[in-house]
Structures are given as structure tokens and as C-alpha cells.
Amino acid sequence: MMGAKGQIIITGVSSGIGLAIAKRALEIGFSVQGIGRNEPKELTSNPYWVFTTADLSQEKEVEKIQFQSAAHPLPTVLINNAGTLGRMGQANTIDWNDTNECMTLNVTAPMRLTARFMSMLQKSKQVFFTGSGAAQYAINGWSSYCASKAAIHMYAEVLAQENPTTPIHAFTPGKVDTPMQAQIRAASAADFPGVEHFREEHAEGLLVKPETVAEAVLHVIQNPGEQPVVFPTSQISTVL
Numbered sequence: 001m002m003g004a005k006g007q008i009i010i011t012g013v014s015s016g017i018g019l020a021i022a023k024r025a026l027e028i029g030f031s032v033q034g035i036g037r038n039e040p041k042e043l044t045s046n047p048y049w050v051f052t053t054a055d056l057s058q059e060k061e062v063e064k065i066q067f068q069s070a071a072h073p074l075p076t077v078l079i080n081n082a083g084t085l086g087r088m089g090q091a092n093t094i095d096w097n098d099t100n101e102c103m104t105l106n107v108t109a110p111m112r113l114t115a116r117f118m119s120m121l122q123k124s125k126q127v128f129f130t131g132s133g134a135a136q137y138a139i140n141g142w143s144s145y146c147a148s149k150a151a152i153h154m155y156a157e158v159l160a161q162e163n164p165t166t167p168i169h170a171f172t173p174g175k176v177d178t179p180m181q182a183q184i185r186a187a188s189a190a191d192f193p194g195v196e197h198f199r200e201e202h203a204e205g206l207l208v209k210p211e212t213v214a215e216a217v218l219h220v221i222q223n224p225g226e227q228p229v230v231f232p233t234s235q236i237s238t239v240l
């Protein structure tokens with residue numbers, strides 16, 4: 001069923017930023033197609049919610065995903081959000097499989113989903129990528145993650161140049177209180193020399209809430225044209 005405000009298709013909805021965006025989008029009148037390995041149980045009974053099971057690190061599963069939206073004048077938005085940190089550790093310890101899983105999930109799958117989405121007939125399309133500050137500054141021990149997020153920022157820049165009338169964005173959400181941050185804090189100092197700083201910031205309650213990121217992204221979706229291709233969500237939260 002199409003929501004009064006349009007349709008949001010979002011990957012990685014079982015927790016964190018993706019779950020917060022899906023919940024808020026449903027609350028304010030979008031219909032949502034979630035895509036990922038695990039469906040959030042709290043959304044299953046919502047008539048405006050549909051879930052497609054797919055492991056986005058597997059080519060065959062990505063290519064068989066069907067978008068649920070029929071041709072419609074309301075906005076249809078793809079948010080490529082699913083992601084992994086990959087294995088942390090010095091670059092010379094990262095093997096083929098570690099590299100491949102991170103690059104497939106964080107780069108190849110969003111590129112393929114977006115290519116198929118851009119071929120759909122809807123007039124009013126928008127595309128978002130959950131980017132990262134790690135695309136813009138190097139973090140010792142995060143070679144795969146930093147490289148993957150830099151790649152997806154640049155993909156967004158190219159796509160925006162090719163499609164000047166379509167809002168296309170990679171947003172950087174800051175350090176957000178999600179399971180991914182818990183994974184970071186659990187790293188050894190050998191694998192991630194900066195781990196202590198992340199533990200301190202968490203202990204001091206400095207992490208951004210996923211709900212704040214969701215508000216910012218939904219603000220940009222409903223007010224297209226205000227932001228550059230890559231934007232920090234912290235910039236939006238201040239105006240909410």
C-alpha cells in the first residue's frame with residue numbers, strides 16, 4: 001500500500017539508523033519496503049510496511065530483489081543504509097574474504113540496487129546513501145571501511161552529476177549509538193588503536209541517537225534541493 005507521502009525503500013532495517021528511519025517514515029505517512037537479512041518484528045503488522053529478505057553481500061540475492069513500488073507521482077526514495085565495518089586490523093592482516101564482504105555490502109550492492117532503481121519509471125525519485133566521516137579522514141585499523149565509504153561518497157557525486165534533476169545524497173551521521181558502535185568499542189587496541197576514545201565518548205553519553213539521524217534524513221527527503229550531495233546530518237538536526 002502506498003503511503004500518503006510516498007514510498008521509502010531502505011536496506012538494513014533490523015537495528016540502528018535503518019530501523020529508526022523506517023519507524024519514523026511510517027509514523028509520518030510514508031510506506032516502507034525494508035530489505036535485509038532480518039525483519040524487525042515491531043513493524044510486521046503495519047499495513048504500510050513490507051519486508052524483502054536478502055543477504056546484500058550475495059550477488060544473486062541482490063539481483064533478485066524486486067522493488068515494491070508501482071509507477072506513482074509521489075516520491076519514491078531509495079536509502080542504501082545496510083553496511084558493515086568489515087574486519088578491523090592493520091591493512092596487511094585483512095584477507096580477500098574480509099575485503100570482499102565489506103566492499104560488496106558497502107559498495108557493490110548499493111551501486112547495483114541504485115542502478116536498477118534509477119531505471120524505474122517513477123518521475124519523482126530520490127537516492128540516499130548512509131555515508132561516513134570515515135570516507136573523509138583516515139582511521140588507523142579501518143582500511144576496508146574507510147575505502148568503502150569513500151567509494152560510495154564518490155559514487156553519489158557521479159550519480160548526482162549524471163542525474164541533475166534527481167536529489168542524490170550521501171549523509172554522514174556522526175558517531176551514532178547503534179550495534180555498530182558497540183562492535184567498535186569491543187575491538188582490541190591492537191586492531192583499532194583509537195578504541196579508547198570511542199569508549200570514552202560512549203561513557204560520556206556523546207553519541208548521536210539513531211532517531212536524530214532519522215529526523216534529519218526525513219527532513220531532507222521532504223525538502224529536496226537544500227543540501228549538497230554529501231552532507232552531515234548534524235547540520236540538519238540543528239534546524240529541527
Ligand SMILES: NC(=O)c1ccc[n+]([C@@H]2O[C@H](COP(=O)([O-])OP(=O)(O)OC[C@H]3O[C@@H](n4cnc5c(N)ncnc54)[C@H](OP(=O)(O)O)[C@@H]3O)[C@@H](O)[C@H]2O)c1
Nearest residue numbers: 012013014015016017037038055056082083175176178180
Ligand atoms: N553507527 C555509526 O556511528 C555510524 C557512523 C557512520 C556511518 N554509519 C553507517 O550507518 C549504516 C547503518 O549502521 P548502524 O550504525 O545503524 O549499525 P547496525 O545497527 O549494525 O546496522 C547495520 C544494518 O545493516 C544490516 N546488514 C549487515 N549485513 C548485512 C547483509 N549482509 N545483508 C543485508 N543487511 C545487512 C544489518 O542487518 P542484519 O544484520 O539484520 O542483516 C543492520 O540492519 C551503515 O552503513 C554504517 O556504515 C554508522
